[in-house]
Amino acid sequence: MIFEWKKWIKNPKNAILIGFMLLSVVVSLTNLYYKNLGEEQSVFEHLKAINDEIKPPQGYSGPREKYKLLMVLDENGKLASNKEQQLHKILVDIMYLLEEERTAQLEKNWFEKNKIQLERLTLQQNYLDLGGEPWRNESHIVEQIARNQWLLEQKIPTTNLEAGQQGFYVVYHLLSYWMNFFIVIMIGLFFFDFLTREYEQKHYLFMAVQPINGKQFFQRKYVVAVSIFIGGLTTVLVFSFIVASILHGTGSLMYPIIIYQGTTFKLIPLWNFLVKTISLQLLFILFSISFLLLLSKWLKKSLAVLGVFLVIMLVPSILESLIPKIQRISVVLPFFYMDTNTKVAEFSDRFFTSYLIQLLVLMSWNLVLALIWRLSWK
Known part of the structure; x- marks a missing residue:
């Protein structure tokens, strides 16, 4: 040998x-x-992309289809039905959670970030379940929810395994x-x-x-x-x-x-x-x-x-x-x-x-x- x-x-x-x-x-x-x-910057860019998908810039007068907050309004700028009201509330709550998630990321409070992210993803899935338009900047929501629940149960910090x-x-x-x-x-x-x-x-x-x-x-x-x-x-x-x-x-x-x-x-x-x-x-x-x-x-x-x-x-x-x-x-x-x-x-x-x-x-x-x-x- x-x-x-x-x-x-x-x-x-x-x-x-x-x-x-x-x-x-x-x-x-x-x-x-x-x-x-570059992971931290990519997280911020992802959160910003979701926020930008929801809320139009101030003074925007273009097509309603570009922004989810505008899509729930009728031609008079009103919430026409109970469904639209629910969708509107979900979208507003998501925007608040996006800011909280960004803060948790900056402070590197991973367990808090995981809880906020799980709540945000759940709301995004609820939005889809109510008939909202598909998300352009978020995919595999169900899988991410299952993953975050696992992480919380096992008390493992959120991270990108890749x-x-x-x-x-x-x-x-x-x-x-x-x-x-x-x-x-x-x-x-x-x-x-x-x-x-x-x-x-x-x-x-x-x-x-x-x-x-x-x-x-x-x-x-x-x-x-x-x-x-x-x-x-x-x-x-x-x-x-x-x-x-x-x-x-x-x-x-x-x-x-x-x-x-x-x-x-x-x-x-x-x-x-x-x-x-x-x-x-x-x-x-x-x-x-x-x-x-x-x-x-x-x-x-x-x-x-x-x-x-x-x-x-x-x-x-x-x-x-x-x-x-x-x-x-x-x-x-x-x-x-x-x-x-x-x-x-x-x-x-x-x-x-x-x-x-x-x-x-x-x-x-x-x-x-x-x-x-x-x-x-x-």
């Missing part, structure tokens, strides 16, 4: 790739940092935006010559005098490749978590993740989402490395292995995004599991059942490759 590791690490290509991998993590976390810097800099949220960010297609490409680049070099440089001629057989040789290659890759990714995630936690705190593993299933949605805690995503990703990594080494054994040419591997792994996922019908079969094929986040809640109305099915699919394909390897050793 140590011999294989030394051969791999002494390859200049791999040292360069490790540098690029670390650089990509730094770039990803830097983007997260700057996204977080821009959160706390430890658990950084791990979520890296898993969601850094470890999808990137994993496949890095596996290909790291190990496309890991086995083929033995053939290209005729090292296999010395295997006859080595105290190991072909089966042990290939198993050793596989174990070393898996250890290097999973160990490296784990180190990056753990290091990022520790640094982020020291600087900004750990965050909460109970933070709600919204899972969409057709026209419905459900909430699951962050720890649940991470466990399912990581387990699927690990199985996918095992499959990808095993498949790459199998191609190496068959093709014996480094560039041919890299090309065939990337085409087989990337093209199906690209086609899936272009042709909706392919999504019906994507859950049973391993090539579609690069972005496990999109697979976690697919295929079944029940999240847990869906996860078990996908776990079974990836485990089955790993067993299929293991069987092919065993047959190839005979």
